[in-house]
Amino acid sequence: MHEISFTKARTNGAIADAVERAGGSIQRVFAAADLPLGLIDQPDILVPLRDSVRLLEYASREIGDAALSARTASEAGIPGLGVYGNHLLAAPCLEAAITRASWMIGSLLQSSTNLRLQVNPPWARWTYEISDAADIGRQKHEILALSYMLDLLRRFAGARWTPSQIEVAGAPIMGRVAVEDVLSGSLSRGEVSAIVFPSELLELPNIRPGPHDDPVIIDDDAMPDPRDIVKCVEHLVMLALLDGRPRIEWVARKMDLSGRSLQRHLTAHNTTFECVMDRVLTRYSTRLLEYGDAPVTELAYQLGYADPSHFVRAFRRWTGQTPGQFRRSLGVTRRGADAE
Numbered sequence: 022m023h024e025i026s027f028t029k030a031r032t033n034g035a036i037a038d039a040v041e042r043a044g045g046s047i048q049r050v051f052a053a054a055d056l057p058l059g060l061i062d063q064p065d066i067l068v069p070l071r072d073s074v075r076l077l078e079y080a081s082r083e084i085g086d087a088a089l090s091a092r093t094a095s096e097a098g099i100p101g102l103g104v105y106g107n108h109l110l111a112a113p114c115l116e117a118a119i120t121r122a123s124w125m126i127g128s129l130l131q132s133s134t135n136l137r138l139q140v141n142p143p144w145a146r147w148t149y150e151i152s153d154a155a156d157i158g159r160q161k162h163e164i165l166a167l168s169y170m171l172d173l174l175r176r177f178a179g180a181r182w183t184p185s186q187i188e189v190a191g192a193p194i195m196g197r198v199a200v201e202d203v204l205s206g207s208l209s210r211g212e213v214s215a216i217v218f219p220s221e222l223l224e225l226p227n228i229r230p231g232p233h234d235d236p237v238i239i240d241d242d243a244m245p246d247p248r249d250i251v252k253c254v255e256h257l258v259m260l261a262l263l264d265g266r267p268r269i270e271w272v273a274r275k276m277d278l279s280g281r282s283l284q285r286h287l288t289a290h291n292t293t294f295e296c297v298m299d300r301v302l303t304r305y306s307t308r309l310l311e312y313g314d315a316p317v318t319e320l321a322y323q324l325g326y327a328d329p330s331h332f333v334r335a336f337r338r339w340t341g342q343t344p345g346q347f348r349r350s351l352g353v354t355r356r357g358a359d360a361e
Contacts, residue, residue, distance in 0.1 A: 024247035025276050026070040026133035026153040027256060030060045031102055032165065033068070035093045036080045037061045043084035053079040055274075059263030065103060066263070067244070067256045069275050070131060071155040077165060078158025087196020090161040091203040094168030099176065102169065105129040111230050115177040116223035119147060122173065132244045136170075144185070145220040147174075148213045160191040163214040164200060170216055171204060177225040178218075181205075186217035250276075251290050251297060254283070258301045266325030269294045303339040306332075310348050317344040 033056075037047045051058050054076035060066065081089040099106040105125060112118035116138075123136040133153045139146045149166045151159075167187060175182050187204065188211030194200065201208055245252035257275050261267035272294070273283040287293055302324060309320050321332035336344050 024133075025253050025257075026131070026151070026247050027067040027244055027253075028070045028073050028131040029064065029103065029105075030066050030068045030073070031064050031130075032093055032097065033060045033073070033076065034062065034064060035097055035101070036077065036089070039086070039089060039093060040080050040084055043086065045080070045083040050076065050080045050083050057260065057264035060260075063263065066260060068260060069257075070133065070151065070153045072275070074153075074155040074158040074162040076158075077161050081158075081161055086199075088199035088203045090165035091168045091200045094165045095172065095203055098172045099169060102130060109173055110176065111227075113227055113230070114223070115174070115225045115227075118173060118177070118227070119223070122170075128243050130244070132247055140220050140223070142220045144217055145223060146215050146217050148215040150190075150213055160189065160194070163190060164194075167214055167216060168204060171206070174216065174218065174222070176229070177227065178222055184216050184218045186215075188213070188215045188217070190214045250286050251292060254287065254294070254297050255301050258298050259305065262301075262305065262323075262325060267298055299335075299339060302335070306336060306344070307340070307347065310344055311351060317348075320344070 037050075040047050040050055047061075048058065051060070054072050056068065056072050056076060060068065077090055077093075081087060086092070094101075099109055102109075108125060108129075109118045109121055112121050119136075119138050123138065126134050126136055131151075133151055135148075135150045135152070137148045137150075139148065147170060149163060149170065151162075155162065167189065171184065171187070174184065183206050187206050187208050189208055190211055190213050194208055194210065197208055245256055247253065253276065254272060257272045258267045261271055269280045269283060273280045276283060278286070284294055287297065306320065306324060309315070309323070310317075313320070315323070317333070318329045321329035324332060326332040326335075333343050336342070336347070340347060342350065
């Protein structure tokens with residue numbers, strides 16, 4: 022079975038904007054990557070890393086922009102990485118920021134990823150690798166990562182600072198001149214993607230710390246272990262909900278399995294696809310009812326139910342209450358009449 026790695030959909034909105042500005046087809050790009058368009062407005066939802074890598078490649082091809090990955094990361098910068106980025110920007114010095122980047126990435130941003138700082142004065146070498154078997158778009162993805170890393174370094178060393186070397190793994194770099202222009206630095210090929218810079222910079226203080234440095238809380242939305250099939254299926258069901266009712270064939274395909282094989286794996290873990298889907302729908306629907314104000318009928322369609330009454334019956338089975346009763350138990354008035 023394919024061990025599936027995940028990443029947050031942080032760059033997908035910016036990629037879609039770039040494609041649209043260039044006159045390309047967002048629908049065609051997302052269809053090629055087999056991802057729902059609803060991702061554009063969901064930056065914190067988890068996406069299979071392999072599909073995210075392919076999306077970047079297909080978007081670059083769609084608009085003929087070999088430097089799209091560098092441009093996307095450079096424009097968004099570290100703040101575009103959400104909670105993960107906030108923690109890096111609040112670090113007291115550059116070395117602390119890089120250390121945080123390394124140990125937080127697997128829980129807050131992307132699994133199967135290794136950031137490593139190697140210090141051999143007078144040089145420091147910060148490397149980026151993914152263990153996922155992503156093929157299409159891998160080099161562009163690594164340029165995306167290097168662009169974010171470079172942005173973090175410049176927040177300490179200055180906006181005009183240039184690294185001693187930027188190394189990109191893989192085949193000859195496509196659109197090398199355009200990428201170098203965006204990054205304001207020279208690229209060379211290396212065995213591992215990396216940024217090389219004077220080690221003395223690691224002591225640079227943070228003169229503009231981020232607005233907050235909240236404790237890291239790992240919850241149900243945290244990055245799943247690629248070997249935890251049940252958790253991985255839960256996140257894939259959440260992703261599939263953006264495009265209607267989740268289908269086992271779609272989820273199985275993301276894991277390089279047939280529908281029957283996926284059911285067998287889940288049975289070995291004392292559950293079924295239907296049980297996993299019910300658990301996800303229960304958690305998601307109660308969250309929508311608690312924090313949203315859309316009518317129950319609208320929520321039913323959002324959850325993939327063609328008939329709202331089917332959702333009401335399912336919700337009663339999950340919780341012992343109808344959606345309307347659940348909302349009233351919260352003691353909060355919502356707009357619109359809630360169906361029972």
